[in-house]
Amino acid sequence: MSAVPRSLLPDTATVSDDGSLSIGGCDVAELAARYGTPLFVYDEEHMRARCREALDAFGDGCAIYATKAFLCMAMARLAHEEGMLLDVASGGELHVVMSAGVPPSSCTFHGNNKSIGELRTALQVGVRHVVVDSFDELDRLDALHVAGEGRVPDVLLRITPGVHAHTHDFIATGQNDSKFGFNLDNGDAARAVEQARRSPSVSLVGLHCHIGSNVFAVDSFGRAAEVMAAFAGPFDLPELVLGGGLGVASVEGEMAPTITEWAATVHDACRAAGVGATISAEPGRAIVAAAALTVYTVGTVKPIPGVRTYVAVDGGMSDNPRPVLYGSGYEAFVPLHVDTLRTHRARVVGKHCESGDVLLFDALLPADLNVGDLLAVPATGAYAQSMGSNYNKIPRPPVVFVRNGHDRLVVRRETYDDLLASDVG
Numbered sequence: 001m002s003a004v005p006r007s008l009l010p011d012t013a014t015v016s017d018d019g020s021l022s023i024g025g026c027d028v029a030e031l032a033a034r035y036g037t038p039l040f041v042y043d044e045e046h047m048r049a050r051c052r053e054a055l056d057a058f059g060d061g062c063a064i065y066a067t068k069a070f071l072c073m074a075m076a077r078l079a080h081e082e083g084m085l086l087d088v089a090s091g092g093e094l095h096v097v098m099s100a101g102v103p104p105s106s107c108t109f110h111g112n113n114k115s116i117g118e119l120r121t122a123l124q125v126g127v128r129h130v131v132v133d134s135f136d137e138l139d140r141l142d143a144l145h146v147a148g149e150g151r152v153p154d155v156l157l158r159i160t161p162g163v164h165a166h167t168h169d170f171i172a173t174g175q176n177d178s179k180f181g182f183n184l185d186n187g188d189a190a191r192a193v194e195q196a197r198r199s200p201s202v203s204l205v206g207l208h209c210h211i212g213s214n215v216f217a218v219d220s221f222g223r224a225a226e227v228m229a230a231f232a233g234p235f236d237l238p239e240l241v242l243g244g245g246l247g248v249a250s251v252e253g254e255m256a257p258t259i260t261e262w263a264a265t266v267h268d269a270c271r272a273a274g275v276g277a278t279i280s281a282e283p284g285r286a287i288v289a290a291a292a293l294t295v296y297t298v299g300t301v302k303p304i305p306g307v308r309t310y311v312a313v314d315g316g317m318s319d320n321p322r323p324v325l326y327g328s329g330y331e332a333f334v335p336l337h338v339d340t341l342r343t344h345r346a347r348v349v350g351k352h353c354e355s356g357d358v359l360l361f362d363a364l365l366p367a368d369l370n371v372g373d374l375l376a377v378p379a380t381g382a383y384a385q386s387m388g389s390n391y392n393k394i395p396r397p398p399v400v401f402v403r404n405g406h407d408r409l410v411v412r413r414e415t416y417d418d419l420l421a422s423d424v425g
Contacts, residue, residue: 001343002364004333005252008378010043010291012402021335021376024402028295028335031407032374035398037297038315040385040411044078044403046291047381050259051082054283057263061085064108066244066284067093069382070292073100074401074410079287080106085128087282091118098125108156108241108282112180116140123150131156131208131241133181135188138195138202145201156208156241157182157196159189161227163211163220181209184231193235206239206277207232213383214285214328216247218257218265225266229273237277242266244282248289250379251329259286285382292381294319294397295335298373299351309346311365313375316350317357318391320377320384324356332363335376340366348375352392385411393419 006013012024021028023043032039054063065079066087073096079086080102088094089110097107104125111118112133119140122130130153132138144150158181182189196204211224225242232240249256257265263281270279296313303309322328332348334340342364350357359377369375388396395414400407 001341002252003339003341004331004378008249008252008290008331010293010378011046011049012043015338019337019339021338023293024407025405026402026407028293028376029374031400031402032295032297032335034407035400035409036413037295037374038313038319038397039295040292040319040380040397040399041295042288042292042381042399042401042410044291044401047075047078047288048082050283050287050291051079051084053259054263054281054287055083057260058279058281062278062280064241064280064282065287066282067097068386069284070288070384070386071096072399072411074408075288076100076102087284091115091121094118094121094125094127104128110158114140116144120144120149123153126151127153129154129156129205130202131158132192132196132202133158135182135192135195138192138199142199142201152201152203154205155196155202156206156239157189157192157204158208158210159184159228159231161209161211161224161231163224163227184227189231204237206237206241207235208241208243210243210245210282213245214247215245216254216256218262221246221262222265222269225269226273229270229275232275232277233273239280240270240275240277241280241282244284244286246283246286248285248379248382250289251331254329259283262286289382290379292384293376293378294380294384296375296377298369298371298375301346301369301371309344311346311348311363311369311375312351313348313359314351315397316352316359316394317354318350318352318389318394319397320359320380321387321389322383323358323361324354327361330360330377330379332360332365332375332377334366334369335374337366343367344369348377352394390414390419395419 064085064087076097107127108129109122109127110131160181182192247256300312344367348360348363398413399411
């Protein structure tokens with residue numbers, strides 16, 4: 001029995017005397033009335049503060065926003081304005097970032113299976129780095145070079161360091177059994193370095209690793225830094241990128257390290273190993289996760305005596321698939337009565353034709369929750385909107401940024417006609 005922890009709310013969240021929630025000086029219930037639900041509300045000052053923290057912690061040119069966490073043109077501009085580089089993992093992400101006015105020289109290009117077309121574009125527009133993930137990718141870059149398509153790119157080689165992060169298996173990426181990178185244990189990493197050094201098609205400037213997403217144990221990052229430092233040492237390359245994946249609290253009682261604490265851990269490990277390379281990192285979740293909440297409207301309350309109560313909202317797995325994919329946990333509360341004690345348990349579900357369409361498996365909710373009430377879920381700023389879908393042909397929700405009492409629509413709500421935009425009949 002508790003009210004929603006204030007620590008899960010965005011930085012600028014305030015609660016008025018009548019118990020209603022405002023973010024960025026904007027009343028959340030009024031935003032829901034204006035834009036409809038489901039609705040993503042992002043605290044712009046929160047995101048800017050985390051960008052500045054990342055720059056302070058890692059240094060100018062060494063903090064790279066992982067756009068896969070959440071990307072729209074407004075977010076790309078925000079990160080760029082705050083001095084961050086941007087990490088893109090597809091041609092589509094690169095297109096959005098460039099459409100926002102971010103120069104490609106501020107972008108690093110990721111992906112475990114980049115197409116020849118994506119690589120051609122990356123070389124032609126002049127991205128800062130290509131993060132090479134496989135021998136096949138080196139071959140594709142050779143082919144582009146022979147064909148005279150684009151400049152010789154600066155590249156990082158993604159290394160799989162054999163460090164298993166404490167996170168869900170589907171978002172662990174640093175262990176030996178991974179689709180990502182050149183395996184360190186079996187010698188592929190060393191062979192890749194030698195091949196890249198010999199190749200006229202690439203300019204090898206550094207190494208990269210990423211051990212997983214939503215990692216709360218900073219010692220995992222420390223171990224990866226130690227492993228990478230030991231491997232990188234003999235090659236004397238100027239850059240070492242240690243990825244991202246720092247966890248963010250989303251349920252009561254969960255504690256997460258700060259960006260500053262994360263940076264101190266990896267820098268300490270690298271200093272202890274005598275690394276002379278520039279150390280960079282790629283925060284994504286840590287920038288945006290806690291900055292946002294999703295606002296829903298309750299449509300059905302269905303008690304099943306002796307079993308459980310189901311509370312159905314007007315969104316679901318199409319706007320946040322993480323609970324279905326990873327069993328991710330969240331809290332929920334009524335934004336008109338933030339401090340109301342949540343005394344009843346229920347399963348919060350969406351409106352999709354799937355029994356697995358669950359947002360909160362075992363939620364604490366106010367006892368008087370009714371049909372028509374608003375229900376807010378905090379800490380949904382990362383990998384919710386960005387992983388959304390149109391399952392059941394549900395239009396995707398809008399995104400609103402709030403700051404200093406002003407709200408601005410940055411992604412409009414999709415319409416039914418949008419669902420037909422690519423349908424040629």
